[in-house]
Amino acid sequence: MVDRAPRLAVWKFASCDGCQLTFLDCEDELLSVAARVEIAYFLEASSAPGPGPYDLSLVEGSITTPEDLERIRHVRRVSKRLVTIGACATAGGIQALRDFADVKEFAAVVYARPDYIATLDRSTPVAAHVPVDFELRGCPPDRHQLLEVISAFLAGRRPVVPAHSVCVECKARGNACVMVAHGTPCLGPVTQAGCGALCPTFNRGCYGCFGPMESPNHASLNHWMRGLGMSTPELVRIYRTYHATTEPFRRAAEEAQESGEEE
Amino acid sequence: MIGGPHPMTPALYRVRSRRPDRVDTVTLTLEPLRGECPPFHPGQFTMLYAPGVGEIAVSISGRARSGGYTQTIRAVGAVSAALCGKRPGDVVGVRGPYGQGWGLRAAAGLDVVVAAGGLGLAPLRPLVRALLGDRCGRISVIVGSRAPDLLLYPGDLARWTRQGADVRVIVDHPDHAWRGPVGLVTRLIDRIVFEPRRTYAFVCGPEAMMRDTAAELVRRGVAPGRVELSLERNMKCAVARCGHCQFGPLFVCEDGPVLRYDRVAPMLAVPEL
Amino acid sequence: MDAVVIDSLEPLVDELRSRGYAVVGPVVRERVIRFEEIASADRLARGWTDVQEPGRYRLAEGAGEMVFSFAASPDSAKSYTQPPRQTLFRMRGEQIEEAEEDAPRVALLGVRACDLAAIAVQDRVFLGGRHPDPAYLRRRRALLLVAVNCAVPGGTCFCVSMHTGPRATTGFDLALTELAAPHRFVVETGSERGEQIVAALPRRPASAEDLAASAEVSRDAAEHMGRHVETEGIQERLSAHDSPRWTQVGARCLTCTNCTMVCPTCFCTTVEDATSFTDGTAERIERWDSCFTLDFSEVNGTPVRGSNAGRYRQWLTHKFSTWIDQFGMSGCVGCGRCITWCPVGIDVTEELANLP
Numbered sequence: 001m002v003d004r005a006p007r008l009a010v011w012k013f014a015s016c017d018g019c020q021l022t023f024l025d026c027e028d029e030l031l032s033v034a035a036r037v038e039i040a041y042f043l044e045a046s047s048a049p050g051p052g053p054y055d056l057s058l059v060e061g062s063i064t065t066p067e068d069l070e071r072i073r074h075v076r077r078v079s080k081r082l083v084t085i086g087a088c089a090t091a092g093g094i095q096a097l098r099d100f101a102d103v104k105e106f107a108a109v110v111y112a113r114p115d116y117i118a119t120l121d122r123s124t125p126v127a128a129h130v131p132v133d134f135e136l137r138g139c140p141p142d143r144h145q146l147l148e149v150i151s152a153f154l155a156g157r158r159p160v161v162p163a164h165s166v167c168v169e170c171k172a173r174g175n176a177c178v179m180v181a182h183g184t185p186c187l188g189p190v191t192q193a194g195c196g197a198l199c200p201t202f203n204r205g206c207y208g209c210f211g212p213m214e215s216p217n218h219a220s221l222n223h224w225m226r227g228l229g230m231s232t233p234e235l236v237r238i239y240r241t242y243h244a245t246t247e248p249f250r251r252a253a254e255e256a257q258e259s260g261e262e263e
Numbered sequence: 264m265i266g267g268p269h270p271m272t273p274a275l276y277r278v279r280s281r282r283p284d285r286v287d288t289v290t291l292t293l294e295p296l297r298g299e300c301p302p303f304h305p306g307q308f309t310m311l312y313a314p315g316v317g318e319i320a321v322s323i324s325g326r327a328r329s330g331g332y333t334q335t336i337r338a339v340g341a342v343s344a345a346l347c348g349k350r351p352g353d354v355v356g357v358r359g360p361y362g363q364g365w366g367l368r369a370a371a372g373l374d375v376v377v378a379a380g381g382l383g384l385a386p387l388r389p390l391v392r393a394l395l396g397d398r399c400g401r402i403s404v405i406v407g408s409r410a411p412d413l414l415l416y417p418g419d420l421a422r423w424t425r426q427g428a429d430v431r432v433i434v435d436h437p438d439h440a441w442r443g444p445v446g447l448v449t450r451l452i453d454r455i456v457f458e459p460r461r462t463y464a465f466v467c468g469p470e471a472m473m474r475d476t477a478a479e480l481v482r483r484g485v486a487p488g489r490v491e492l493s494l495e496r497n498m499k500c501a502v503a504r505c506g507h508c509q510f511g512p513l514f515v516c517e518d519g520p521v522l523r524y525d526r527v528a529p530m531l532a533v534p535e536l
Numbered sequence: 537m538d539a540v541v542i543d544s545l546e547p548l549v550d551e552l553r554s555r556g557y558a559v560v561g562p563v564v565r566e567r568v569i570r571f572e573e574i575a576s577a578d579r580l581a582r583g584w585t586d587v588q589e590p591g592r593y594r595l596a597e598g599a600g601e602m603v604f605s606f607a608a609s610p611d612s613a614k615s616y617t618q619p620p621r622q623t624l625f626r627m628r629g630e631q632i633e634e635a636e637e638d639a640p641r642v643a644l645l646g647v648r649a650c651d652l653a654a655i656a657v658q659d660r661v662f663l664g665g666r667h668p669d670p671a672y673l674r675r676r677r678a679l680l681l682v683a684v685n686c687a688v689p690g691g692t693c694f695c696v697s698m699h700t701g702p703r704a705t706t707g708f709d710l711a712l713t714e715l716a717a718p719h720r721f722v723v724e725t726g727s728e729r730g731e732q733i734v735a736a737l738p739r740r741p742a743s744a745e746d747l748a749a750s751a752e753v754s755r756d757a758a759e760h761m762g763r764h765v766e767t768e769g770i771q772e773r774l775s776a777h778d779s780p781r782w783t784q785v786g787a788r789c790l791t792c793t794n795c796t797m798v799c800p801t802c803f804c805t806t807v808e809d810a811t812s813f814t815d816g817t818a819e820r821i822e823r824w825d826s827c828f829t830l831d832f833s834e835v836n837g838t839p840v841r842g843s844n845a846g847r848y849r850q851w852l853t854h855k856f857s858t859w860i861d862q863f864g865m866s867g868c869v870g871c872g873r874c875i876t877w878c879p880v881g882i883d884v885t886e887e888l889a890n891l892p
Contacts, residue, residue, distance in 0.1 A: 032813035032814045033813060035813075035814075036813060048870065055765075099625060119507060130681045138408070144570060147813070148810075151810070151811055151813060154811070155315045155316060156341065156344070156345060157315065157316040157317060157341045157342070157345070157809060158317075158341045160808045160809070160810070160830065162829070163829075163830065164793065164826070164828075164829040164830075164831070165790070165791070165792040165793060167792040167793050167797065167879075168793050168824070168825075169793050169825065169831070170796065171620075171793070171794065171797030171798065171824075172620035172621060172797070172824055174565070174568065174611075174615065174618075174620075175847070176568040176593075176610045176877075177610070177794060177879060179591075179879045180591055180592060180593050180612075180876065180877050180878075180879060181566070181568045181593045181594075182566075182567060183592075186879070188763055188792070188826065188879075189790040189792035189794070189879050189880075190790065196575075203566060214829070215791045215830060215844065216790075216832045217787075217788075217789065217790045217791065219787075219789060220788045220789070220790055220880050221879070221880065223880075224591065224879065224880040224881070245581055266788070267670065268669060268670075269624065269634055269669065269670060270667035270668075270669060271624045271625075271807075271820070271822065272624065272634050273623050273625075273632065275632055296630065309678075312569075312820075314627050314812075314818045315627075315809060315816070315818035316600070316805075316809060317809045318807065318809075318820075323874060334719040339836065339837075340837075354630050356627070356632065382743070386610060417659075423591045426541065426674065446676065446777060472640075495835055495836075496833070496835060496840070497832065497833055497834050497835050499805075499806060499807060500805070500807075502665070502666070502667035502804070503665055503666070503667070503803045503862075504661065504662065504665075504667070504669070504803065505803070505804060505807075505825070506803065506804030506825070506827065507804070507807065507825075507832055509854065509858070511848070511858055512858040512861035514862065517665075517666065533777045533778075534846070535840060535842065535845075535846030535849070535850075536775065536840075536850075
């Protein structure tokens with residue numbers, strides 16, 4: 001353990017700032033965090049960034065431009081530990097939907113001068129470019145999990161961020177299964193916990209924003225959800241959101257397409 | 264009447280001394296803040312709690328002169344690393360001792376083969392000491408180590424030799440100074456002398472090593488009921504309430520960790536049991 | 537005490553509440569029968585019934601004045617005997633303190649024979665071993681059980697196969713049988729506590745007709761089990777570790793843990809460590825865990841049971857076979873919750889019937 005307070009940095013890449021806002025939203029705890037660590041770089045909260053190196057870097061956002069590529073390598077160089085926070089930094093985010101289409105075509109349609117747009121063909125997670133010490137899922141991440149990661153880092157233990165399904169939290173919270181009771185399609189069984197089963201608690205199916213759980217069985221779930229009335233395009237669409245390019249969800253959408261063609 | 268402390272609440276112990284054994288392994292001597300260390304049987308383990316970090320099962324490798332437990336920990340995860348980092352004066356939590364130890368009495372009057380792989384020597388250490396203390400038969404101790412510098416308790420091994428045990432070491436990855444045999448611990452079975460039909464064996468190490476060693480001993484005529492293994496499963500509670508260490512009908516924490524080969528051999532053959 | 541008849545549940549609820557019990561009973565919430573605290577018997581799910589099949593649960597109207605015309609709710613007594621999450625202890629400096637969470641008095645109104653059997657199983661697990669749990673005992677003692685004899689078993693029920701129902705014979709403070717025309721309840725007592733409560737209610741002795749009608753309810757229920765399990769030779773059948781059936785069910789299983797979460801006897805837990813930001817206090821928490829997670833069997837970074845098939849086999853063989861070796865009783869009480877609440881409708885009775 002270091003004698004001085006550990007230095008924390010928060011970095012932003014292609015993202016909506018929602019993950020950083022989750023951190024700011026920790027309110028009460030944030031003061032305690034500030035007492036234990038030196039928040040040395042956090043543009044969202046302060047305009048006076050301190051220089052590196054940093055003991056812990058939290059990175060929000062995906063890598064989408066050539067400049068991002070350079071900057072993430074810099075962040076890695078100046079950080080002892082690098083933790084990605086949120087679906088963009090961990091999985092490429094909603095903007096990774098570009099991977100399924102032609103970015104040049106988008107740019108030509110949207111921008112008057114598409115040649116001004118310097119963007120990569122794909123939106124990729126941070127771990128595709130530099131080693132990452134821990135990936136925190138969620139769109140946005142859960143504030144308790146975010147605090148847990150910082151707290152575990154300070155205590156030198158493994159963060160309690162289980163990789164099992166949302167169902168574990170859903171049942172511990174006392175919810176009845178929305179799929180069984182209401183016939184509402186739900187990605188909870190194939191999605192990693194962490195949100196506290198937020199959507200099912202409000203009688204919505206899980207949208208999978210924490211990405212695939214440790215052993216997702218999408219083929220079985222897809223089969224059942226078809227029985228609940230979901231069409232092939234609907235099945236493809238529910239997997240192509242925040243974790244569209246994460247391997248198990250990419251396969252899940254493909255499996256839905258293939259099994260749809262068979263029928 | 265049910266009362267007293269919750270079975271999941273540790274007693275607090277102070278680190279009395281710390282001895283680095285190898286690059287990643289440390290032996291701590293632990294003494295309770297209040298009262299005395301409960302007695303233990305060789306082969307038993309405790310749950311060691313690094314405050315705020317977590318708890319792991321660690322076998323007891325001996326009793327210090329001061330009365331405390333000596334426990335050898337290898338830093339492989341956050342909890343074991345935190346425990347390895349403890350210094351004299353630091354406080355840790357201890358629950359136990361737990362589990363079924365080695366069948367010391369069943370071995371009386373027989374030749375004894377003690378086979379250890381890596382850190383598996385730790386729970387066998389108090390057994391060998393007890394064997395040397397109260398019997399005069401043939402005792403062979405065969406030890407497999409990944410590399411010469413990873414060998415555990417070299418001082419004890421030398422002492423046991425002086426006390427009459429046939430102690431042999433084999434390594435997987437020799438360095439240039441190594442003059443001894445190279446390979447797996449099962450190869451040493453050839454080199455020791457024992458009368459299979461009058462032999463009792465105690466085996467501890469990685470599961471594959473235990474399976475192979477036990478099978479080899481049995482092939483040579485040792486009765487399966489006279490071979491004991493110390494199984495490793497995910498022990499979280501040590502009091503048969505968390506379910507994690509189940510192995511078929513067994514709770515390894517309470518029915519084991521030491522189990523007879525004739526009982527577990529069929530189960531060890533089932534994948535993912 | 538001989539059985540008595542009461543015409544209304546209101547005095548019972550009032551009496552329990554006046555004795556300091558939070559009365560928890562079946563109500564309709566979000567189209568599901570749930571157990572929650574009620575202030576009055578008016579809140580109970582009067583007139584509702586349920587339709588249960590593998591992976592599907594629906595409520596239906598049509599039970600008229602009947603209050604208990606449905607089968608098992610997703611809620612069992614487990615949340616009360618073994619909360620999903622509890623603090624074990626806190627440690628600060630060289631002080632360690634057990635979190636003696638208080639056990640408020642709860643009267644569970646409407647538990648079924650299978651639930652009582654499940655509580656007996658949990659008693660064996662938490663109190664009958666070498667390391668009894670004083671916190672469990674506190675909660676258990678604070679629990680008053682008002683059982684209801686099942687009249688309308690669900691499509692996934694098989695308590696008759698597991699010899700746990702449908703009639704409550706032991707383990708309750710009070711047991712009610714709901715009768716129609718005229719609407720009334722036959723009340724049996726199973727404890728001194730129960731007798732004291734009945735003594736305070738407006739009541740009349742049960743007539744021979746009342747008792748016959750009450751017995752008929754259970755006879756009829758026993759004949760309408762939705763599912764069946766052949767328990768004869770079950771341990772032998774479950775020793776077929778290499779049956780292809782495991783791979784087949786593994787292909788369907790989501791490893792989502794729902795079956796274990798709704799199971800009234802599944803007791804497995806894990807622990808979590810936390811440290812306070814403010815003063816560094818360390819805390820250990822015990823929470824429900826499931827043999828369907830990968831962490832559950834992890835040894836040195838690798839799960840012993842990595843495949844879906846391996847994890848499903850662990851669950852089923854433990855529940856119906858090795859549980860008997862460990863605790864001298866089956867881990868299954870035949871409530872059918874795991875069948876109804878499996879999101880993809882895996883049916884344990886079908887799996888068992890198709891082994892080896």
